[in-house]
Amino acid sequence: MMRMLHPVWSYGLVSLQFISIGAILMTGAWWSSYWIGLSAQLIGVILGLWAVYVMRLGRFNIVPDPRDNSDLVVRGPYRWIRHPMYAAILWVILPMVASDTSMQRLAWLLVLVLTLILKLHYEEYLLNRRFGNYRAYQQRSYKLLPWIF
Numbered sequence: 001m002m003r004m005l006h007p008v009w010s011y012g013l014v015s016l017q018f019i020s021i022g023a024i025l026m027t028g029a030w031w032s033s034y035w036i037g038l039s040a041q042l043i044g045v046i047l048g049l050w051a052v053y054v055m056r057l058g059r060f061n062i063v064p065d066p067r068d069n070s071d072l073v074v075r076g077p078y079r080w081i082r083h084p085m086y087a088a089i090l091w092v093i094l095p096m097v098a099s100d101t102s103m104q105r106l107a108w109l110l111v112l113v114l115t116l117i118l119k120l121h122y123e124e125y126l127l128n129r130r131f132g133n134y135r136a137y138q139q140r141s142y143k144l145l146p147w148i149f
Contacts, residue, residue, distance in 0.1 A: 009122065010063040010064055010065050010122075013064065013115055013122065014062055016111065016115045017089075017115050017119065020111040020112035020115060023104075023108040024105055027108070028096070028100035028101075029096065029100040031096070032095040032096060032098070034099060036095075037095030037096075037098060040092075040094070041095050043091050044087075044089070044091025044092035045092060047084055047087060047088040048084070048085060048088030048092075050077050051077050051078070051084040051088060053076070054073060054075060054076030054078060064119055064123035065126055066127055066130045066131075070130075072133060074137055079141070080142060081143070082124070082137070082138070082141050082143050082144075083116075083120045083123070083144055086116045086120055086144060087145065089112075089116065090113070090116070090144075093109065093112065094109070120143060124138070
């Protein structure tokens with residue numbers, strides 16, 4: 001059963017992620033109007049670029065499925081956070097919505113957060129199946145936010 005749902009689930013989550021990000025971008029300002037928000041967005045951009053650099057662009061996968069030739073990356077931001085790309089998205093999007101809030105943006109933000117949480121749990125399920133040492137990595141790192149989650 002999991003094999004049959006696997007691609008649908010993976011691409012469905014990615015699609016929902018991009019739809020919600022696109023809806024947020026189309027319904028208001030892209031940059032926070034507050035220096036603290038801009039600082040958070042800059043942190044998000046830096047974290048995202050750092051994660052892509054460490055992962056290597058050719059090995060990066062937009063869907064949560066581990067590639068056949070992949071290795072478990074535990075250096076760079078992955079040393080502390082198992083999903084730094086998801087964290088980077090939130091560091092950029094949260095100040096964006098907080099700075100230019102509407103009910104529509106808040107609804108799409110909720111969809112995005114729930115989608116990312118579902119996606120990271122699903123990805124961890126797949127990574128546990130793929131890598132025997134993933135459980136040990138989970139014990140010494142955080143999912144999304146160091147010291148919190």
